[in-house]
Amino acid sequence: MKVVLFCGGFGMRMGSFFQNKTDFLENSPKPMIMIGNRPILWHIMKYYAHFGHRDFILCLGYKADIIKEYFKTNNDHFADWNIQLVDTGLNTKIGQRLFSVKDLLRNDDVFMVNYTDGLTDVNLKTYLEYFMKHDKIASLLSVKAPLGFHHVISNKNGIVERIKDGLGNFDLRINGGFFIFKNEFFNYIKDGEELVDEPFERLIRQGQLISYMYDGFWKNIDNYKDKIEIDEMYEKNNSPWILWED
Template sequence: MKALLLAGGLGTRLRPLTENLPKPMALVGNRPWLEHLIVNFKNQGIQDFVLAVKHYSNEIRNHFGDGRSWGVNIEYAVEETLLGTAGAIKNAENLLSDRFLVVNADIIHEVSIMPLLDYHIQHKGIVTIGLTEVEDPSQYGVVEQNGSGKILRFVEKPKRDEAPSRRVNAGIYVMEKQVLEWIPKNTEVSIERETFPLLIEKNIGVYGTTIQGYWMDMGTKDRYRKLHWDLLDRKFSLPLQEKEQDYGIRIGEGTKIGSGVLFVPPVLIGNEVHIGDRSVIGPYAVIGDRCEIGHHVRCSETIMWNDCKVQDAAQLKNCIFGYGLELGSRHILHEAVMNRTAGGMKG
């Protein structure tokens, strides 16, 4: 079975971090999320992938190539124009197997695929939608199901006390290829708002089952922070390359730490990082590979991507830095989101 990863979205709500980067390539725990996703599925037995790409597709192609470095096979379906979620699936039709997995590649999760596949085979429908339960369903499209799990309708952003359930689309599907007969070619089509409701109306067989494990839509800066704090708090058990030196303190290879440096856990420090004397790092600090932190720096509740430089005596709290950002000495920044390539800062 092939896995189709939808990786062509703009990621507008994460700008400026995604100004020149596909959202699934945003770093999570110091590695691109799309890399984590492919490795996770490979460990569950999936070897063949199709990546649906559009915006800054070369960033993905250059990183993964044909997949052999990860022990998998990767093919690409490139959108020349915006096609929406269903249109992107239709665009990959010639590369897909008779039964295939579809995953929104910007959703953060740790999902076991086999229970979803087993349920799909059992009910003999043509689509199984992975569902997740949320506390507040008023921000999502909520499903109503019958006793066998068949989806009867979607209710878009219902009032909290009027929602038929708390189950929402998790962005993970098992599909039979005949679904593609219901999607027009070269047309922008939403699978959530158009294709699934059409299939339900025609009574073709759309089922849903609740997935187990961590799930987070990282589409906003607040959620992006939250998933990292969950990672550091071990609520999200993503495998990390950095080794734990002490409880809650993970440090990568080749990192040099000055005298008197204080780590306040939890923290995650990447490879080949330099941290100057008497700096205080943490709590809740994620520092990417090859970053240089000056002397007497204070850094907490902050995520820093690779190759950043922070000069002496700077103070950072609740910040997110994109690749290669340089911050002068004695700067004080709270709740900033910055990216050098985007040339700007947003709170």
């Protein structure tokens, strides 16, 4: 089954962070952020390959040359993978990036789609079975909101009555990516649209979008703090997403 990965974002929320000049170049694209001695992009692709999905379409954009060079010079890391690198533009919306590779998916009844900034240990085989069983057009991974803020309850005069520790204790869920789409998804998206906004609203109105609720490990690398946390986990050999070493 083909896997489409969005690799064109600027990753601006990472700022100008870099570990050192040998393993992360300043202003590199977000998919090339290093975890150990490999970029997060490799970790995500390795996750899919672990479950037997080695046919990848990479939608490139910002600093596409860096990603192309990585695959050119590190072929031994993915010798048995089929990888298509497609330049989908610099300021292109995510939905448009997917729309741009529509022809490469014309013979695929079902395919998977993902961002390149999140890691999980969800059993992809079980998730796919869930998707096939429900026979809907699209699915997303629904994960608990990783919020560490305090929930403040005030009266109408602004007097604080209670403070609860951690919004993460509430049943708040977010879109965790790791999408699965039937090819009919392209009937719900128009040229130039975002991925989640308009297309998902159309799917929701027709009852064609489902979620796979998962409470196991899921981590998005969205900022400096997230990167430090993942680095610490990796250095302590506590890397739940590395299923291929189990």
